[in-house]
Amino acid sequence: xxxWVFFGGLAVGAAFLAGRSMLGRKHTEAAANASGLVPVRDxxxxxxxxxxxxxxxxxxxxxxxxxxxxxxSKGVEDVDVTAFDLETLRERRGEWAYLPVEPPFxxxxxxxxxxxxxxxxxxxxxxxxxxxxxxxxxxxxxERGASLAKLARDGLGMARxxxxxxxxxxxxxxxxxxxxxxxxxxxxxxxxxxxxxxxxGFNETLKRADRRDLVxxxxxxxxxxxxxxxxxDGADAFADLTSTALAIVEGVMAATPRVTPRGVEPLHSGDGxxxx
Numbered sequence: 001x002x003x004w005v006f007f008g009g010l011a012v013g014a015a016f017l018a019g020r021s022m023l024g025r026k027h028t029e030a031a032a033n034a035s036g037l038v039p040v041r042d043x044x045x046x047x048x049x050x051x052x053x054x055x056x057x058x059x060x061x062x063x064x065x066x067x068x069x070x071x072x073s074k075g076v077e078d079v080d081v082t083a084f085d086l087e088t089l090r091e092r093r094g095e096w097a098y099l100p101v102e103p104p105f106x107x108x109x110x111x112x113x114x115x116x117x118x119x120x121x122x123x124x125x126x127x128x129x130x131x132x133x134x135x136x137x138x139x140x141x142x143e144r145g146a147s148l149a150k151l152a153r154d155g156l157g158m159a160r161x162x163x164x165x166x167x168x169x170x171x172x173x174x175x176x177x178x179x180x181x182x183x184x185x186x187x188x189x190x191x192x193x194x195x196x197x198x199x200x201g202f203n204e205t206l207k208r209a210d211r212r213d214l215v216x217x218x219x220x221x222x223x224x225x226x227x228x229x230x231x232x233d234g235a236d237a238f239a240d241l242t243s244t245a246l247a248i249v250e251g252v253m254a255a256t257p258r259v260t261p262r263g264v265e266p267l268h269s270g271d272g273x274x275x276x
Contacts (some may be wrong), residue, residue, distance in 0.1 A: 014037035014117070028066045034239035035083060037068035046082055046115055049220040054126050057164045058097050059088035066238070072246060077258070079249055080117035083242045085110055094149030097137060099126070101173040101187050105133040105228055106161070107215075109143075112238060113226040114245035119258045122218040124169040125188040127180070127206070131213025131226030146175050169219070181206035197255045205251025209244055216248060221259070223249050 028039045043050075043064055050056060067084040090096055091109030098106040105128055128134075132220075138160060144150040153160065166173065171189030178186055178194045182201040186194055217224040225245035232241050 004037035030235035032068040034235040035242040037070035038223045040067050040069040048088050049222050053217050060090055062086045062088040071127050083114045085112050094153040096161050100163040107228045108230045111226050111230040114248045117221050117224045119260050120256050125218045127186045127216040129214045130183040135212050164200050202251055202255045207249050
């Protein structure tokens, strides 16, 4: 009798994992079709600079899903694009963190992210549009009740949240004195570079990226875009976030010179599908 229960439990568990895997593939394929990209296995093609972002410090890494990738042509330049959902490692541990800037903000336990690699080189900047992440709201009772890790932390009297480690290249915690579009603020070490972006028309790009709670990180050759407070639900919303990120990238490229000399093709981090 015990053997039947044991093997029955294994069968149910295997069926559950197989069903979840099939559902995950369907979600990835839907996201790929909507965004014009192709499914890929993981994030190994993304440059190491990703691990030095505020996003990575807030998440402490995590578990990616719905990963799609491609090379998108923007005029005479190509953009290497990766979009995915990230369940943060902190979420798995039943906690959350906030970036210790003024004012601080948090991200959700699962966040949708678009990473674009372009032929540019930036110091580290974080640009944040006002939104729910600024409210620093704790996880609600439903979110905590559905997580064994969060229930365990509460039972042990452990803190639910704490400050994330500040990325060293980001600099101080104060808002940069740069005249950005309404509801936007920025953090970093070098306001001169950001002033040059604004002078070249980048504020018009920020005005068009009118998504509450949006975060833009510039670091080395990466432009990383994600909504702070929650992931995006459904393939169409996922594709819309990708389109928003590409519009931001177009504004960045228009306002800054290329690193690679004209006539020399820059190398991207990985192969991908062509998209218009």
